[in-house]
Amino acid sequence: MRDLVLRAETVQKVKAMIEDKLIKDNVQTALVIDGAGNILAHCGKDTDGLDAISLAALTAANFGATSQIAKLIGENDFSLLYHKGEKANIHFARIGTELILISIFGDDVSLGLVRVRVEELAAAIKTIFEG
Amino acid sequence: MALIDLGKKEVHCKIVYYGAGRCGKTTNLLYIYNAMSDSDRGKMLTIDTKGDRTLFFDLLPLNLGKISGFDIRIQLYTVPGQVMYEATRKLVLKGVDGLVFVADPLKVRQERNIESLNDLERNVGEHGLDLADMPLVLQYNKRDLVDTPVPTLSVEELEQDLNQKYQVPAYEAIATKGDGVFETLKEISKLTVNYVAKRHLFNR
Ligand SMILES: Nc1nc2c(ncn2[C@@H]2O[C@H](COP(=O)(O)OP(=O)(O)O)[C@@H](O)[C@H]2O)c(=O)[nH]1
Ligand SMILES: [Mg+2]
Numbered sequence: 001m002r003d004l005v006l007r008a009e010t011v012q013k014v015k016a017m018i019e020d021k022l023i024k025d026n027v028q029t030a031l032v033i034d035g036a037g038n039i040l041a042h043c044g045k046d047t048d049g050l051d052a053i054s055l056a057a058l059t060a061a062n063f064g065a066t067s068q069i070a071k072l073i074g075e076n077d078f079s080l081l082y083h084k085g086e087k088a089n090i091h092f093a094r095i096g097t098e099l100i101l102i103s104i105f106g107d108d109v110s111l112g113l114v115r116v117r118v119e120e121l122a123a124a125i126k127t128i129f130e131g
Numbered sequence: 132m133a134l135i136d137l138g139k140k141e142v143h144c145k146i147v148y149y150g151a152g153r154c155g156k157t158t159n160l161l162y163i164y165n166a167m168s169d170s171d172r173g174k175m176l177t178i179d180t181k182g183d184r185t186l187f188f189d190l191l192p193l194n195l196g197k198i199s200g201f202d203i204r205i206q207l208y209t210v211p212g213q214v215m216y217e218a219t220r221k222l223v224l225k226g227v228d229g230l231v232f233v234a235d236p237l238k239v240r241q242e243r244n245i246e247s248l249n250d251l252e253r254n255v256g257e258h259g260l261d262l263a264d265m266p267l268v269l270q271y272n273k274r275d276l277v278d279t280p281v282p283t284l285s286v287e288e289l290e291q292d293l294n295q296k297y298q299v300p301a302y303e304a305i306a307t308k309g310d311g312v313f314e315t316l317k318e319i320s321k322l323t324v325n326y327v328a329k330r331h332l333f334n335r
Contacts, residue, residue, distance in 0.1 A: 003330060008138030036226020037190075037206065038134035038143050054176040057190045057206070064222040 004034060011041055014125055018043045021117040022103055028088075029104040032095070032125065035060055040099070055102065059092060063100055080118070082111065093118045096126040132226035133327040141202045144323050145226055149251045150233035151243040152212035155272040158306040159233065160191045160207055163316060166309065167193065187211040188223050195320055203324055207316075212247060221254050229266035229323030230255075231315055233306075234289055236273050238282035245292055262297065266322035269294055269301035270315045275308070 018030045018041065029044035037057035063081070070077045081092040091103045091114050101122060103114055134143040148156040157177065164175045173192030188208055195203040210220040232251065234244045252262050271289050284292075286303065294301055300318050304311025 003133045003135060003327065005135045005331065006137060011136070011138050034132075034134065034226065036132050036134075036145055038145075038226070040134070040136075051174050051176075053173050053192050053206070054190065057176065057188075057208075060225070061188065061219075061222045064225060065218070068218060 004038070004040070006040060010128060014041050014128060015043050017121060017124055021121050022105075022114070025113060025117070026109050027103050027105040027114065029102075031056060031102040033060060033100050033102065035064070035098050035100075037061070044104075050104075059100060059102055063092065063094070080115075091115075091118060093122050095122045096130050099125070099129065101125065133228050133331075135201075135327075135331055139202075140200055141204055142198075142324070142327060143204045143206065144228040144327055145206050145208065146229040146231065146319055146323055147224060147227045148207065148209045148231045148233055149220075149247065150212055151235055151240060151247040154212060154233045154235040154240070154244075154247075155304075155306040156209040156212070156233050157189050159231075159270070159272075159304075159312050159315070160189050160209060162306055162309045162312045163193070163207070164191055166313070170194070187216060187219055195324075198324060198328065203320075205320060205323070212243075217250075217254075220250070221257060224254050224258055227255070227258070227260075227265075228327060229268075229319050230262075231268050231270055231319050232293070233270045233272050234293055236271060236276055236283040236289065238284055241284060241288075241292065244289075248293055266319060266326045267297055267299045268315055268319040268322065269299060270304050270306075270311065271301060272304045272306050272311075274303045274310070275305045 014032060022030050023043055029050060031039055031052060032041040033039050033056040037060040039052055039056050042052055067077050079094045083090050087106060089105055093101045095101055101118060103118060105114060148159060150156055164172060171194045176190040178187050188210060191207040193205045195205055208223050210223045232248060255262050271286055277283050302311045302315045306312055
């Protein structure tokens with residue numbers, strides 16, 4: 001892994017896209033993180049109470065573990081993971097090889113919408129970071 | 132792999148405490164957590180090996196002040212030392228920028244220390260890194276045991292076993308009392324930040 005150097009304009013652009021595709025449609029929080037657990041972008045309404053650093057660290061490690069599971073069943077990798085809770089749901093998607101997009105949303109948002117939007121975002125964010 | 136956020140003027144680095152099981156890695160982080168003020172530390176996450184889980188590590192985020200106008204944010208991680216948690220160790224090392232190797236002075240742990248250092252070398256290698264090029268500090272922990280009847284290794288023996296090849300800074304410590312804990316942290320933070328800064332900040 002190389003060091004990641006983020007320019008202010010890049011982060012602004014990514015955040016604006018996430019606001020437009022997810023937050024405007026009631027997704028509570030969205031984070032872009034890297035495989036080491038660093039947070040590149042953090043968007044959303046009620047992000048104060050969230051321990052984003054722990055969430056990023058656990059997600060990065062969990063994705064690593066899931067990659068190993070994928071290999072055991074002959075898959076290269078799982079590109080997305082989803083957990084449904086009673087009030088909150090969380091969706092994880094890979095962006096390229098090094099980044100992960102995390103979306104946290106309530107029951108007022110449909111999983112279908114999140115899937116479609118995340119897919120659009122993943123492609124766009126990948127282009128921004130990887131060129 | 133560091134993250135450098137030019138907008139927020141922040142540098143994020145990852146430092147991993149490595150070593151055999153029960154050598155005192157978590158104790159180091161707990162001491163640091165308790166000694167730092169709220170403004171300089173984040174929440175400490177501990178996932179211990181009790182219970183039915185697949186991932187075990189500790190995480191302590193710290194703010195170490197400013198260098199060249201950049202806020203230095205460090206994330207301290209520990210790995211589970213037990214042989215069976217090989218996969219977790221490899222995951223936690225992803226993107227590592229600096230390493231502390233904690234050694235246990237008990238004579239019965241002599242082989243374990245050496246095996247753990249070899250394991251570190253190999254796992255760092257699997258991430259495409261060479262331990263010889265990386266910031267590394269040794270900590271000879273539990274020096275209080277030297278004054279007890281249990282057989283322990285002298286600092287010379289530990290140096291012989293663990294520091295011949297790399298010849299890096301080594302600190303004696305009693306992590307439970309905090310002796311040597313901040314000395315270790317300061318040295319590895321300095322080496323790590325320099326290592327990252329050398330690549331970016333100073334030649335821009
Ligand atoms: N006597 C003594 N015990 C220590 C010292 N540091 C840690 N321990 C003890 O060693 C045990 C294992 O420590 P822990 O930090 O959990 O080890 P880890 O597996 O490396 O995370 C605990 O019972 C600690 O209290 C020390 O400096 N002296
Ligand atoms: Mg521990």
